[in-house]
Amino acid sequence: MLISGNHFILAVCILCLGVWCCGQADNTEAAAAPMEKVEQAALYSAIQGFVGNWWNGSDLYPDPCGWTPIQGVSCDIIGGLWYITTLSIGPVHDNSLACASNVEFRPQLFQLKHLKSLSFFSCFISPSRHPFTIPSDNWEKLAGNLMSLEFRSNPGLIGQIPTSFGYLKKLQSLVLLENGLTGEIPTGIGNLTNLNRLVLAVNRFTGKIPDSFGMLKELLILDLSRNSLSGHLPLGLGGLTSLLKLDLSNNRLKGKLFAHIACLKNLTLLDLRHNRFSGGLSQHVLDMLSLEELMLSCNPLGGDIISLDWQNLQKLVVLDLTNTSLIGEIPESLSGLKRLRHLGLGNNNLTGNLPPKLASLPDLNALYLNGNNLTGVLPFSQVFYGKMGKRFGAWNNPNLCYPVGSMTTRNAPYGVKPCQRGVTLLEPNTTAKLGDDGNLNNNNSHFIAASGFPSYNTRRLGQLILVDTLITVLLLHLFL
Numbered sequence: 001m002l003i004s005g006n007h008f009i010l011a012v013c014i015l016c017l018g019v020w021c022c023g024q025a026d027n028t029e030a031a032a033a034p035m036e037k038v039e040q041a042a043l044y045s046a047i048q049g050f051v052g053n054w055w056n057g058s059d060l061y062p063d064p065c066g067w068t069p070i071q072g073v074s075c076d077i078i079g080g081l082w083y084i085t086t087l088s089i090g091p092v093h094d095n096s097l098a099c100a101s102n103v104e105f106r107p108q109l110f111q112l113k114h115l116k117s118l119s120f121f122s123c124f125i126s127p128s129r130h131p132f133t134i135p136s137d138n139w140e141k142l143a144g145n146l147m148s149l150e151f152r153s154n155p156g157l158i159g160q161i162p163t164s165f166g167y168l169k170k171l172q173s174l175v176l177l178e179n180g181l182t183g184e185i186p187t188g189i190g191n192l193t194n195l196n197r198l199v200l201a202v203n204r205f206t207g208k209i210p211d212s213f214g215m216l217k218e219l220l221i222l223d224l225s226r227n228s229l230s231g232h233l234p235l236g237l238g239g240l241t242s243l244l245k246l247d248l249s250n251n252r253l254k255g256k257l258f259a260h261i262a263c264l265k266n267l268t269l270l271d272l273r274h275n276r277f278s279g280g281l282s283q284h285v286l287d288m289l290s291l292e293e294l295m296l297s298c299n300p301l302g303g304d305i306i307s308l309d310w311q312n313l314q315k316l317v318v319l320d321l322t323n324t325s326l327i328g329e330i331p332e333s334l335s336g337l338k339r340l341r342h343l344g345l346g347n348n349n350l351t352g353n354l355p356p357k358l359a360s361l362p363d364l365n366a367l368y369l370n371g372n373n374l375t376g377v378l379p380f381s382q383v384f385y386g387k388m389g390k391r392f393g394a395w396n397n398p399n400l401c402y403p404v405g406s407m408t409t410r411n412a413p414y415g416v417k418p419c420q421r422g423v424t425l426l427e428p429n430t431t432a433k434l435g436d437d438g439n440l441n442n443n444n445s446h447f448i449a450a451s452g453f454p455s456y457n458t459r460r461l462g463q464l465i466l467v468d469t470l471i472t473v474l475l476l477h478l479f480l
Contacts, residue, residue, distance in 0.1 A: 035063040035075075035082035042111040043073070043084055049106035050089045050123065051097050071096045076114070083114040085145075090121030090152075099123035101130055110138040117148040124156035127180050133159035140167040150175040157181060161200075166191045178202040185224075187212045199223040201247070206230070209253075214239050225271065226250040238263045249273040249295070256280075262287045273320070274298045281305060281321075286312050297322035297344060304328030311336050320344040322368065330369075332357055340364055346393060347371035359384045366391040370415070375399040377419055382407040390414070 043064060044057050061067050065075035065082035071093050074086035087109075091098045103124060124132040134151070139162065146168050151157055157179040165174070166188025172195060181203040189198070190212020196219060205227040213222075214236015222243060229251040237246075238260025246264070249271045256279035257272075264270075267288050273295050280303025281296070292315050301324040310333045313319075317339055326348040334343065335357035341364060350372040356379035358367065370393040378400065385392060385407065394400060395415025404418045412418070 033065075033077050033080060033082055035065055039081075039083055039112065040064070042108040043087075045106050045108035046087070046112070047089075047097060049104035049109070050099050050120075052100040055097075074117075078114060084112045085114055086117040087112065087115060088117070088119045088121070090119075090123045092121050099125075101126070103130070103132055105135045107138060110141040113141070114145055115142055116145050118142070118146065119148070119150035119152070120154060121150075122153045124154040124179075126156045127158060130156055131158045131180075132156055134162050136162040136164050139164040143167045143169060145170065147171060148173040148175075151177070151179055153178045155180050159183070161186050161189070163188050165189065168192060169194065171195055173197040175199040176203065180204065182206070184208075185210055185229075189213070190215045192216070193218065195219055196242075197221045200227070202226040204228060208232075209234055209237075209248075211236055213237065216240060217242065219243055221245045223247040224251070228252060230254070233258060233261075235260055237261070241265065243267055245269040247271040248275065251275055253277065257282050257285055259284045261285060264288055266290050268315075269293045269295075271295045272299065277301060279303075281308065281324075283308055286310065289313070289315070291316055292339075293318040295320040296324055298324070300325050302326070306331040310334055313337060314339065316340055317363075318342045321348070323347040326350055328352075330355055330358075330374075334358065335360055338362060342366040344368045345372070350374060352376075354379055356380070364388075368393040369397065370394055371396040373397065373399070376401075378402045378413060378416065382411055385411055385413055 040063055047057075047070075048055055057064065057070075060070065063082065064070050064073050064084070072086075072088035072090075073084060075082045076085045077083075089097055089099060099120075099122075124130070134157065147170055149165075149168065149171060150173070152175060155178070159181065160183035161176065161181060163186045166186065168174075169192065171192050174189070174192065174195060175197065177199050178201070183205065184207035185200065185205055187210045190210055193215055195216050198216065198219060199221065201223045202225070205224075207229065208231035209224065209229060211234045214234060216222075217240065219240050220242055222240070223245070225247045226249070229248070230253065232255035233248075233253065235258065238258065241263060243264050244266055246267060246269065250273065252275065253272070254276040257277060259282065262284035265288060268290055270285070270288070270291060271293065274297070277296070277299040278301060281301055285294070286308055289312055291313055294313070294316060295318065297320045301321075304327050305321065306328050308331070310331060314337065316337050319334075319337070319340060320342065322344040323346070326345070328350065329352035330345065330350055332355040334340070335355060338361065340361050343358075343364065343366070346368040347370065350369075351374065353376040354369070354374060358364070359380045365388065367388060374394070374397045376399075378394065392413055393415075394413050397416070401417050401419040402413055404421065
């Protein structure tokens with residue numbers, strides 16, 4: 001058994017040595033692989049166009065893909081030769097290639113025939129002194145391999161998206177983020193049917209969302225936020241059933257939230273904040289069972305939310321309906337969303353009492369009810385307010401109060417008055433009427449009961465006042 005064990009150990013050592021030798025051989029082969037001279041010349045000229053002619057690659061050995069590679073440049077061996085597959089220009093890392101003030105797109109860039117990824121970060125930075133537009137020619141030369149194209153944080157990048165981007169049929173990711181681009185989004189973007197990420201956010205795009213976007217069936221992320229897009233949502237968006245995140249916030253989009261949006265069964269984020277959507281919140285939206293974040297604030301939606309079935313959205317973490325012109329009461333069914341962390345209902349026209357069960361939400365850490373017409377006594381405990389801290393907002397609800405005995409003034413909810421210690425009589429000019437049974441039919445009458453004091457009918461109040469008057473007269477006769 002000992003001899004067999006030794007043989008086994010020896011065999012393992014030989015196997016490991018063989019693997020190590022093969023690895024070393026592969027590394028040596030990779031390091032020794034030559035780079036095509038035409039490819040190297042094209043790369044050097046393209047880089048010089050962005051960083052300046054001072055750069056000549058003289059400190060690279062033996063070439064950009066050898067022992068001393070360039071930060072932001074990646075290579076692959078194809079047919080025994082090195083070719084550039086990734087080119088990233090801009091200060092992503094400390095030793096990255098930083099752009100010069102006068103940037104030039106040289107035609108040699110488009111000679112990198114195996115390029116798969118091309119990105120520019122903070123490269124075109126001065127819209128006034130050095131504005132720059134994306135060239136419209138030669139993009140078809142990269143169509144055979146380019147899978148990712150990004151322009152990020154380039155305020156000096158102006159003009160329109162070239163229509164020739166529509167040739168890049170193999171693109172899986174197109175990101176044009178935080179630039180100064182203008183004009184309408186080309187309909188040809190809809191031809192890029194392999195896209196799984198399309199981000200055109202934080203630019204100055206105008207016009208409508210192209211109907212051709214309905215052809216992007218592989219899309220997982222669509223972000224058109226913070227532009228000046230207008231018009232209605234194209235019905236074709238409802239066919240993007242693979243979509244995980246849809247962000248159209250901070251535009252000028254309008255219309256109703258159409259029923260086709262319910263087809264986005266895999267959607268986890270729907271962000272339509274700061275637009276002009278109206279027509280109420282449709283139950284179709286609440287049929288998207290995968291939703292984790294539903295953000296519709298700052299839209300004139302209108303309507304109520306108490307008639308909707310909120311129990312479907314069991315994965316919901318964020319619900320923001322702030323400033324959406326909602327009316328009616330807050331539904332108790334919201335307390336069934338056990339994963340909810342943020343609930344924003346502020347600056348609406350909501351009325352009625354607060355559902356006490358909202359405090360039972362185990363993960364809730366932000367609740368904003370400010371700027372409504374809520375009434376009655378806040379039904380939450382001091383422990384709840386302590387947990388929420390400044391993330392609980394109920395100010396600007398004139399008829400809302402908190403019970404004085406249940407908490408200290410220091411822990412009281414900001415902007416909410418304490419409940420009065422006594423019976424709240426009817427205010428002048430009240431429209432309260434007596435019912436058939438003699439009880440007050442008054443919207444404010446529940447304040448008395450809610451404050452912990454019994455509610456009396458008018459006959460009983462009259463009897464009390466009469467008795468009190470007689471006692472006062474007797475006392476005066478005794479002491480005068």
